[in-house]
Amino acid sequence: MKAPTRQLDVDLAIEFAGIRSPNPFWLASAPPTDKAYNVERAFAAGWGGVVWKTLGEDPPAVNVSSRYSAHFGHNRDVLGFNNIELITDRPLETNLREISEVKQRWPDRALIVSLMVPCVEESWRAILPRVEATGADGIELNLGCPHGMPERGMGAAVGQNPDLIEQVTRWCKTHSRLPVIVKLTPNITDIRAASRAAKLGGADAVSLINTVNSITSVDLDRMIARPIVGHQSTHGGYCGAAVKPIALNMVAEIARDPQSAGLPICGIGGISSWQDAAEFVALGAGAVQVCTAAMLHGFRIVEELQDGLARWMVSKGYRRLADVTGRAVDNTTDWKHLDMNFQTIAHIDQQQCIQCGRCYIACEDTSHQSIAKLAEEDGTRRYEIIEAACVGCNLCQITCPVEGCISMVPQSTGKPFMSWDEDPRNPFRELA
Template sequence: MADLSVEFAGIKSPNPFWLASAPPTDKAYNVERAYEAGWGGVVWKTLGEDPAAVNVSSRYSATYDHNGEVAGFNNIELITDRSLEINLREIEAVKKSWPDRALVVSLMVPCEEEAWKKIVKQVEQTGADGLELNFGCPHGMPERGMGAAVGQVPEYVEMVTRWCKMYSSMPVIVKLTPNITDIRFSAQAAKRGGADAVSLINTINSITGIDLDQMAARPIVDGKSTHGGYCGPAVKPIALNMVSEIARDPETAGLPISGIGGIGNWRDAAEFISLGSGSVQVCTAAMIYGFRIVEEMKSGLSNWMDSKGYEKITDFQGLAIPNTTDWKYLNMNYKVVADIDEDKCIGCGRCYIACEDTSHQAINKTERADGSVAFEVIEDKCVGCNLCQITCPVDQCIKMEQKEADKPYMNWTQDPRNPYKDAS
């Protein structure tokens, strides 16, 4: 059986599955239930200065897929609304009871050296394993000069990170905001400040929808609303890209990454790990389905690793990084063409409609003698865009077959059709 244990930024954990800083990690009761369920670690919900933050009602909204499942989750909740003293006392007690589990504490205080000095020293006394600096919260706190207001300014990221490393011996993880032009700048700043790791992504600024009767965005607070933080399956592609950007950047390559964003099963976790993540954090899936989902996550990842011959997480960690590159380095001579398996085709015509209306008119439609229809790819017109395969409702009915495999590799910087090929 595969070994799922990890050591992330010096923090040991029996498995890579951590609960992210969020409502599920707001108090000892929740955290202990999570550990009992099998989570390898938690990031305690963000602590701040007293008096504690005050939240509103209601707080959450969502978008749904065609099956009625939550596709994206939006929240306007702030950091912990419990006192710092109570949180610190509970953190200390939980860590003593669960010494083998990772316990990282998320922090957010005003951008002042003394404020950070004070709180990191208080957290260090609890025996927690590490700190996560919340530079990503997109709502409420930025209006007070915290959260994303810090994370969007690389100079602030570097400055606060350096303060925390100066006043604490604990590993420091910097949680990055995705609400920025280029995530690499923030990651580089965190590394310059001495960060032991980064975690990403935090939530994305969003309005999930409008109640057309009340003419207000959801969630509604006395007839009004505001933008919130978007998470869940819908943000996973954005998160994977940002993780890969940091993993590929020469200035941050090798910096430990805790992957966050739409992770709901073992496959999601494996994808983040393949792009360099050393641990993964989960929030939305736990809130929707409960803490027991970690059982399937662990067994699924272990079984997959066994099937691939991976004995430990580091055996496949980062293996997808070398295969992720800039567009200009992709092989211009590589060509695939769609191939339709007539035995599996149900004649729905979705591939034909998609290609005929919105793509390259590369599929022929013919009527058989029995009144059924047949679809055939016109190879000379097919550009291998994958649209027909994406729209087909039958698994493996349409495959993309490689053509012209004898041509040598040639990227856009080498292509004679590139008018700037010889530009220095």
């Protein structure tokens, strides 16, 4: 199948941490990458790479039933997805054989193997040569699984400890020639500590985020959280569209951290459209991984991802993904460095306004009482911004159901740039 992007004057091919891929869209380590059948269907659909579902030592993990739950929006749209599934429950030898066969049949695709074994050097020393022998392009260290297998000292137990991250990464760099991507957990106070540790250990790249600790809902009749296993439940790993803001922030934190400078980043978390992917790239990602969207909509969504990203790049004059990577990083800063003299005021386009009153209610009840509710002669309503009271908080724009009806208009204050460190209202500005 020919990708539609080939008709456009843009090149989506990437080289990430020394790994070549025909496009930046990889399937994340998860059920969609658990076996050769799935992976080959994904490659046939156009995915540039996959991260094979996490391998571990034999005997393989044993999973429970059921395993998934979801956080739903209106019309049962899946906002977030929760799982309590463990790493692969198939024998190691079976996985290794299939990885080798798939790589031979699809040599142009990136094939990364996710690994999670006990935090003992000998366990890593034993499995790494076997993975390397498959012809795989790289390994991803699963240091963030938030549930299950604590008796083996794996997953988040390692990913929440920078010393262990550095140690395991160094073991893998010592005992393997493959590029090492360290997958980071979001269940940590400061993601930069984890990325710095990975870099100190010699990591070729990091990928993030892994799933977020979560309980999506409770069955109020049975009084059991979901997913339900018999008469009990447990917390799981949260992913899908709802975690995208968390993931974007953590990617940006690493990208703009001087101590992690130059460390390639693979973005993961809630990517379901080309716009999502472009946002991750703009904040520093050189490749992206997708899971939940593929599970909900199938492998062929990659056609739309590629086509949409390529058309946007053409419209902006970008030829390669590297031209986009990190472009928003320099414009991302700490709050104290923002311009205290910048001001915007909301404006309502009366031609688009449907007089629903949602902006008025939100502002009147919970914000700054800066929207006037006016009665027209014909009995209809009209809403107007009280400019003197508007602080430019954006709440009215967010609550408005008509896209583009409310805009935030920058105001000329005649004042120069002034950060909080410089602001005379800051009682600690001299210390800053």
